[in-house]
Amino acid sequence: MSPRDVHRSIDTVWRMEAPRLIAGLVRMVRDVGLAEELAQDALVAALEHWPGDGVPDNPGAWLMATAKRRAIDRLRHLQLQQRKHEQLAVESEDAPPPFAAPDDADRLDDDIGDDLLRLVFTACHPVLPTQARVALTLRLLGGLTTDEIARAFLVPEPTVAQRIVRAKKSLASADVAYEVPRGPELSERLASVLEVVYLIFNEGYAATAGDDWMRPAMCDEALRLGRVLAGLAPREPEVHGLLALMEIQASRTKARVADDGTPILLLEQDRGRWDRLLIGRGLASLATAERLGGGDGPYALQAAIAACHARAATADATDWARIAALYARLAARAPSPIVELNRAVAVGMADGPAAGLALADALREAPQLQHYHLLPAVRGDLLHKLGRFGEARDEFERAAGLTRNAREQALLRQRAAACG
Numbered sequence: 001m002s003p004r005d006v007h008r009s010i011d012t013v014w015r016m017e018a019p020r021l022i023a024g025l026v027r028m029v030r031d032v033g034l035a036e037e038l039a040q041d042a043l044v045a046a047l048e049h050w051p052g053d054g055v056p057d058n059p060g061a062w063l064m065a066t067a068k069r070r071a072i073d074r075l076r077h078l079q080l081q082q083r084k085h086e087q088l089a090v091e092s093e094d095a096p097p098p099f100a101a102p103d104d105a106d107r108l109d110d111d112i113g114d115d116l117l118r119l120v121f122t123a124c125h126p127v128l129p130t131q132a133r134v135a136l137t138l139r140l141l142g143g144l145t146t147d148e149i150a151r152a153f154l155v156p157e158p159t160v161a162q163r164i165v166r167a168k169k170s171l172a173s174a175d176v177a178y179e180v181p182r183g184p185e186l187s188e189r190l191a192s193v194l195e196v197v198y199l200i201f202n203e204g205y206a207a208t209a210g211d212d213w214m215r216p217a218m219c220d221e222a223l224r225l226g227r228v229l230a231g232l233a234p235r236e237p238e239v240h241g242l243l244a245l246m247e248i249q250a251s252r253t254k255a256r257v258a259d260d261g262t263p264i265l266l267l268e269q270d271r272g273r274w275d276r277l278l279i280g281r282g283l284a285s286l287a288t289a290e291r292l293g294g295g296d297g298p299y300a301l302q303a304a305i306a307a308c309h310a311r312a313a314t315a316d317a318t319d320w321a322r323i324a325a326l327y328a329r330l331a332a333r334a335p336s337p338i339v340e341l342n343r344a345v346a347v348g349m350a351d352g353p354a355a356g357l358a359l360a361d362a363l364r365e366a367p368q369l370q371h372y373h374l375l376p377a378v379r380g381d382l383l384h385k386l387g388r389f390g391e392a393r394d395e396f397e398r399a400a401g402l403t404r405n406a407r408e409q410a411l412l413r414q415r416a417a418a419c420g
Contacts, residue, residue, distance in 0.1 A: 046066075136163070180232070242303075248303060298333055344363070
């Protein structure tokens with residue numbers, strides 16, 4: 001492999017393995033900040049050795065073994081407690097770690113047996129502000145950069161960086177337990193956990209930046225966590241609502257990208273390639289959410305919208321009037337300019353592009369959408385349908401300039417060129 005290929009492989013491995021690596025290290029050292037530092041040390045070691053030695057057969061295991069050795073060295077250097085040192089020494093020889101969870105968490109921890117899930121609940125501890133919980137967990141478990149998280153939140157990158165730094169310090173100073181909570185505390189922290197899982201899935205479904213439109217591994221990780229959460233909180237309707245949304249959205253994965261990596265828009269997808277098993281699981285989860293009284297929850301409403309697409313045999317058979325009505329309910333339940341933008345698309349399909357454009361135009365001054373590429377992309381589509389090709393071209397070009405995803409940028413420029 002050329003040095004460039006090795007570095008690309010390292011980047012890919014890091015994206016896939018970093019969350020598990022950090023989660024395993026937190027279980028050992030009980031410090032989120034230190035665990036991330038150790039993981040970064042292992043990455044640096046990979047950058048030093050793999051170009052010359054080649055990528056190992058099991059790169060994840062190589063990174064973990066390297067991180068463990070660095071952890072032992074770090075703990076010795078800092079003269080941390082002898083108990084932690086002995087625990088790490090035992091784990092470096094692949095023996096079971098002496099982990100002592102609080103009594104009331106023992107059974108639940110045994111049932112879950114999942115370092116990643118423990119890390120999610122740790123990062124979503126009430127000691128942190130909600131925005132910090134989400135940003136930290138996306139950083140640790142999603143493997144996202146601060147820039148990508150900032151794009152997901154539509155806030156400046158320095159703001160996200162400060163949230164993450166402060167969150168790590170707060171968790172360390174509060175000596176937060178590394179466990180899955182139970183009882184009332186579980187419900188209290190569940191909303192933040194669901195938001196984290198949702199954003200991880202979204203970043204995998206439509207990557208903020210980079211050369212690939214999708215990151216399937218991230219979608220798979222979010223789905224796995226969602227399924228575990230559904231088993232952990234079976235009577236929480238929004239857990240099932242979120243799982244339904246992710247299952248149905250994930251069903252389109254194979255149809256969303258052409259063989260050359262080019263994105264395929266929803267109305268142009270081959271619905272025969274949609275995964276009917278995932279759709280069936282999603283519809284079942286949506287039915288469970290509704291049966292539990294959560295049909296008007298934000299995730300359940302979004303799942304109901306996705307279900308409208310899943311139930312339509314063809315794009316022309318889509319019930320856009322129902323989708324527009326569901327977006328109106330969602331906007332009342334969880335007001336957001338992004339929800340309103342999606343409603344504009346649905347109204348444009350149900351009542352004509354002029355009606356949709358009127359709603360989209362009303363959002364042009366919304367602060368959150370000033371640098372959001374999908375606003376000009378939606379306006380471009382509606383203007384094109386109205387035959388206003390010059391304006392549509394300008395909007396597609398503007399959208400292409402705002403996105404940092406190479407595939408999406410190429411698609412938007414292609415649409416601009418098609419306007420003549």
